[in-house]
Amino acid sequence: xxxxxxxxxxxxxxxxxxxxxxxxxxxxxxxxxxxxxxxxxxxxxxxxxxxxxxxxxxxxxxxxxxxxxxxxxxxxxxxxxxxxxxxxxxxxxxxxxxxxxxxxxxxxxxxxxxxxxxxxxxxxxxxxxxxxxxxxxxxxxxxxxxxxxxxxxxxxxxxxxxxxxxxxxxxxxxxxxxxxxxxxxxxxxxxxxxxxxxxxxxxxxxxxxxxxxxxxxxxxxxxxxxxxxxxxxxxxxxxxxxxxxxxxxxxxxxxxxxxxxxxxxxxxxxxxxxxxxxxxxxxxxxxxx
Amino acid sequence: xxxxxxxxxxxxxxxxxxxxxxxxxxxxxxxxxxxxxxxxxxxxxxxxxxxxxxxxxxxxxxxxxxxxxxxxxxxxxxxxxxxxxxxxxxxxxxxxxxxxxxxxxxxxxxxxxxxxxxxxxxxxxxxxxxxxxxxxxxxxxxxxxxxxxxxxxxxxxxxxxxxxxxxx
Numbered sequence: 001x002x003x004x005x006x007x008x009x010x011x012x013x014x015x016x017x018x019x020x021x022x023x024x025x026x027x028x029x030x031x032x033x034x035x036x037x038x039x040x041x042x043x044x045x046x047x048x049x050x051x052x053x054x055x056x057x058x059x060x061x062x063x064x065x066x067x068x069x070x071x072x073x074x075x076x077x078x079x080x081x082x083x084x085x086x087x088x089x090x091x092x093x094x095x096x097x098x099x100x101x102x103x104x105x106x107x108x109x110x111x112x113x114x115x116x117x118x119x120x121x122x123x124x125x126x127x128x129x130x131x132x133x134x135x136x137x138x139x140x141x142x143x144x145x146x147x148x149x150x151x152x153x154x155x156x157x158x159x160x161x162x163x164x165x166x167x168x169x170x171x172x173x174x175x176x177x178x179x180x181x182x183x184x185x186x187x188x189x190x191x192x193x194x195x196x197x198x199x200x201x202x203x204x205x206x207x208x209x210x211x212x213x214x215x216x217x218x219x220x221x222x223x224x225x226x227x228x229x230x231x232x233x234x235x236x237x238x239x240x241x242x243x244x245x246x247x248x249x250x251x252x253x254x255x256x257x258x259x260x261x262x263x264x265x266x267x268x269x270x271x272x273x274x275x276x277x278x279x280x281x282x283x284x285x286x287x288x289x
Numbered sequence: 290x291x292x293x294x295x296x297x298x299x300x301x302x303x304x305x306x307x308x309x310x311x312x313x314x315x316x317x318x319x320x321x322x323x324x325x326x327x328x329x330x331x332x333x334x335x336x337x338x339x340x341x342x343x344x345x346x347x348x349x350x351x352x353x354x355x356x357x358x359x360x361x362x363x364x365x366x367x368x369x370x371x372x373x374x375x376x377x378x379x380x381x382x383x384x385x386x387x388x389x390x391x392x393x394x395x396x397x398x399x400x401x402x403x404x405x406x407x408x409x410x411x412x413x414x415x416x417x418x419x420x421x422x423x424x425x426x427x428x429x430x431x432x433x434x435x436x437x438x439x440x441x442x443x444x445x446x447x448x449x450x451x452x453x454x455x456x457x
Contacts, residue, residue: 010417013435017423021430040414040438046368047406047416050390051399055452059410059443105449109442156370157383166374190371192324197367200400204338204365207328273430 004075004120005067006034007085010041011229012077018273019229023077023122023258025272029265030132032125034075037066042081045153046196046230049084057098058105060088061113065106073118075125077258079228082121083153087160089115121154123227123257124163127171133178138266140180141288146260147184147221147252148172149212149235151228152192166190175257176225179264188215195234206245209238213250222284224254232256236278253279263288290353297350303388309380313344319372319382325365338365340372340382347385356393363389364400395455404457411447411456414438 012019042060049056064085067074076082092099093115103112150169158166167190173183191212198205216224226232235254243250262272274281319340320326329337338361346354355362372382393399406416419435447453
């Protein structure tokens, strides 16, 4: 049995740990084992990479070294972390100059990037274990209309992520469909949630999110399913302000993919901390019975 | 507004491994597909965030246009990588934008959130440091504590690279 090193990431680990709880329970159910490591920030492909690209590469490579030391692949619960770690591995494997430069820095702390392990996004691990997922589902989520949001860094740049169509993603929808829920199509599926630009320009971030939400609302979705904590937070924490700003009642709850799967596997909402969501899930939980 | 040939050379040198940027023919697909351009550019395309202008400005060496008073010129990017995907010349636009943002960060011109995150990573090795309330919540949810990262190692790396000098 393969055991992965768990890379929960800063946002999930230190801000919204209920997502980690659901993820660990679902991975247990499908027989995917994990263990911990003293990982630092990945670091953020939208923050640290913009601040200092060399630091981004070197700190990312250092995290990979920690998993290499144990000879185990990494499983990431976050688009940003998966994007950074896969991006770092791709760049260093294809650019010997960059690799030499990074390794000269790592040598000073007694480490060396070899490129001997793989970094997996949890969506890809779940997709590879779809039969086990089907076997663990005890409750069909029939009638639930889901708008999928895979998020930019799950699929782009495709040379790093290599798992889905970068402009017409389908993996998330394929997994959601096994729960018996109905995946609704919407025009802005590949659109960014606006999270990264929100940090610097909240007004522009709100405009991007509005486009996304208008499209999701038009499609008649009961719930948004996401697989990135930054997107999750953008949807979950910004919706109330968005509704006020644009005088529109959005109020569409958000579930992490693993939260949706946990519900379909008969795990109680109380055990995975669904009460910590800002946009209340009461209506859809009642609908599901 | 003047041309800065040194700046132009820096970008050309940075984009090593691919000379694609030189073959940009300004088709505007990047801007047409940019989510931030869509909500900021005016009808005539003179104001707002415009990735095509960044590539043109880089090619010609218009440093002031990209690294001047208008911070939105480069920091409007939401790092969605859509432009990279749709570019017919396979230019890695986001990599060029990162390079420009790195220069801007060194000048002290980045948005506050960029410095705040870098400082948190320098101080705690995490973008979001561990907090007692969340540690307690993790315990209530039956989660193991987050394993503490080696802050000293991260600080050594950042100091050796010189990233610590860019912190505010």
